[in-house]
Amino acid sequence: xxxxxxxxxxxxxxxxxxxxxxxxxxxxxxxxxxxxxxxxxxxxxxxxxxxxxxxxxxxxxxxxxxxxxxxxxxxxxxxxxxxxxxxxxxxxxxxxxxxxxxxxxxxxxxxxxxxxxxxxxxxxxxxxxxxxxxxxxxxxxxxxxxxxxxxxxxxxxxxxxxxxxxxxxxxxxxxxxxxxxxxxxxxxxxxxxxxxxxxxxxxxxxxxxxxxxxxxxxxxxxxxxxxxxxxxxxxxxxxxxxxxxxxxxxxxxxxxxxxxxxxxxxxxxxxxxxxxxxxxxxxxxxx
Amino acid sequence: xxxxxxxxxxxxxxxxxxxxxxxxxxxxxxxxxxxxxxxxxxxxxxxxxxxxxxxxxxxxxxxxxxxxxxxxxxxxxxxxxxxxxxxxxxxxxxxxxxxxxxxxxxxxxxxxxxxxxxxxxxxxxxxxxxxxxxxxxxxxxxxxxxxxxxxxxxxxxxxxxxxxxxxxxxxxxxxxxxxxxxxxxxxxxxxxxxxxxxxxxxxxxxxxxxxxxxxxxxxxxxxxxxxxxxxxxxxxxxxxxxxxxxxxxxxxxxxxx
Numbered sequence: 001x002x003x004x005x006x007x008x009x010x011x012x013x014x015x016x017x018x019x020x021x022x023x024x025x026x027x028x029x030x031x032x033x034x035x036x037x038x039x040x041x042x043x044x045x046x047x048x049x050x051x052x053x054x055x056x057x058x059x060x061x062x063x064x065x066x067x068x069x070x071x072x073x074x075x076x077x078x079x080x081x082x083x084x085x086x087x088x089x090x091x092x093x094x095x096x097x098x099x100x101x102x103x104x105x106x107x108x109x110x111x112x113x114x115x116x117x118x119x120x121x122x123x124x125x126x127x128x129x130x131x132x133x134x135x136x137x138x139x140x141x142x143x144x145x146x147x148x149x150x151x152x153x154x155x156x157x158x159x160x161x162x163x164x165x166x167x168x169x170x171x172x173x174x175x176x177x178x179x180x181x182x183x184x185x186x187x188x189x190x191x192x193x194x195x196x197x198x199x200x201x202x203x204x205x206x207x208x209x210x211x212x213x214x215x216x217x218x219x220x221x222x223x224x225x226x227x228x229x230x231x232x233x234x235x236x237x238x239x240x241x242x243x244x245x246x247x248x249x250x251x252x253x254x255x256x257x258x259x260x261x262x263x264x265x266x267x268x269x270x271x272x273x274x275x276x277x278x279x280x281x282x283x284x285x286x287x
Numbered sequence: 288x289x290x291x292x293x294x295x296x297x298x299x300x301x302x303x304x305x306x307x308x309x310x311x312x313x314x315x316x317x318x319x320x321x322x323x324x325x326x327x328x329x330x331x332x333x334x335x336x337x338x339x340x341x342x343x344x345x346x347x348x349x350x351x352x353x354x355x356x357x358x359x360x361x362x363x364x365x366x367x368x369x370x371x372x373x374x375x376x377x378x379x380x381x382x383x384x385x386x387x388x389x390x391x392x393x394x395x396x397x398x399x400x401x402x403x404x405x406x407x408x409x410x411x412x413x414x415x416x417x418x419x420x421x422x423x424x425x426x427x428x429x430x431x432x433x434x435x436x437x438x439x440x441x442x443x444x445x446x447x448x449x450x451x452x453x454x455x456x457x458x459x460x461x462x463x464x465x466x467x468x469x470x471x472x473x474x475x476x477x478x479x480x481x482x483x484x485x486x487x488x489x490x491x492x493x494x495x496x497x498x499x500x501x502x503x504x505x506x507x508x509x510x511x512x513x514x515x516x517x518x519x520x521x522x523x524x525x526x527x528x529x530x531x532x533x534x535x536x537x538x539x540x541x542x543x544x
Contacts, residue, residue: 102425233450233458235392235513237352241340256424259342263350 025132445537
């Protein structure tokens with residue numbers, strides 16, 4: 001696994017903020033994520049080759065967000081089959097170019113040089129099993145939660161599981177494409193998978209599911225806070241002005257994520273009828 | 288000796304403050320802004336008791352929600368004016384309330400990092416100004432094309448919603464469907480989108496006019512106006528005109544019995 005930096009996108013980290021990794025079978029290799037830039041993708045391939053001579057056959061991109069997907073050109077160039085959910089692939093192609101411009105502004109052109117938005121070659125619409133040679137690996141499809149189609153990679157041999165951005169640890173989860181209710185049910189399912197070590201999209205590797213609360217509590221809070229504001233006619237200004245509430249104030253990148261999330265969710269919840277809003281506000285943690 | 292000097296310095300500061308208060312945001316544009324929109328000889332005081340609520344760091348500069356909470360002693364104001372120092376359109380709105388209002392909110396455009404001002408004219412003719420400095424992360428709220436958004440209603444379509452607050456008080460939320468084009472957006476083919484925006488808004492109910500507003504394109508597309516009243520509005524009606532002479536109006540839906 002290649003850990004990402006727990007920071008904002010900056011010229012220091014070249015947008016390397018997400019965790020990536022790879023799994024080696026007796027015949028071939030599967031990479032998880034492509035990283036944020038062409039340069040990162042190339043470095044990732046080189047790092048894998050320093051460990052094994054076996055060919056990299058697959059790269060699974062868990063979802064469309066730039067810090068996970070924009071390095072895919074390097075894998076395409078190397079003849080690797082790039083796997084993605086079709087809705088996420090379409091979203092990447094549609095939204096990618098504008099986001100690449102934004103990323104270049106944030107981290108500098110020396111990092112993003114050579115990066116281009118390309119379409120993945122293999123669509124994953126339902127759970128599938130790939131065999132890397134005596135190493136069966138599950139690719140699980142979890143739709144409509146964090147994004148339209150998140151992929152989770154579960155190595156049956158070691159029990160190591162890559163959760164993608166369904167899981168943020170120590171960092172504020174982002175919700176531009178999220179349905180928080182569905183996301184919470186996905187988290188319940190992931191918690192019960194037979195995993196030994198869990199790699200979140202952002203943050204340290206997990207040995208047990210207790211830190212799932214970082215993601216769960218935060219997205220529940222966002223949903224309840226914004227739905228209640230829409231229901232009572234509160235302005236987003238009144239949510240944002242006091243800043244991030246104490247329990248969440250320590251999460252990485254929470255300030256900008258909070259502002260963005262409040263405006264994104266507010267716009268979505270504004271179109272909902274009062275009964276649906278009441279349901280969002282009243283849904284409390286089970287215990 | 289030392290205390291005498293301190294006293295002298297303090298006295299000097301007080302004299303300076305009486306002449307013209309120092310802008311807490313330290314903006315070199317403030318003097319011109321104040322002169323242009325509050326009056327050349329206006330008496331102006333910076334007033335922390337007015338709460339200007341908004342995020343202090345903004346990414347979506349086309350639509351920045353703000354809310355001004357008016358303190359008790361200013362609720363019988365003559366006028367409230369919203370200004371943005373570093374916008375090509377500095378004046379956002381001028382609101383003349385005809386009854387006591389407790390707060391005013393709207394969504395506005397910010398071109399770049401800037402102080403934002405809410406100026407309230409009290410009954411004695413003094414302007415009380417609240418200031419908040421805002422960091423704009425992606426500039427161009429007035430001069431770049433807006434992010435995509437589904438256009439569903441006709442221009443001038445008005446939506447009115449009323450929310451209960453404590454003790455019989457209410458919040459009135461009015462949304463006017465309108466592009467609010469600033470005249471500063473240049474499209475890829477070089478064409479300039481001409482200015483086109485709501486100019487006047489009147490909000491009234493059975494008891495008479497609640498507020499009259501003059502507005503400019505520094506208000507966001509599909510502007511939302513929020514007004515807090517001490518009592519519930521009765522059969523609220525909104526009317527207005529835009530810069531091409533279109534008149535629009537809308538009424539609150541009759542309450543479901």
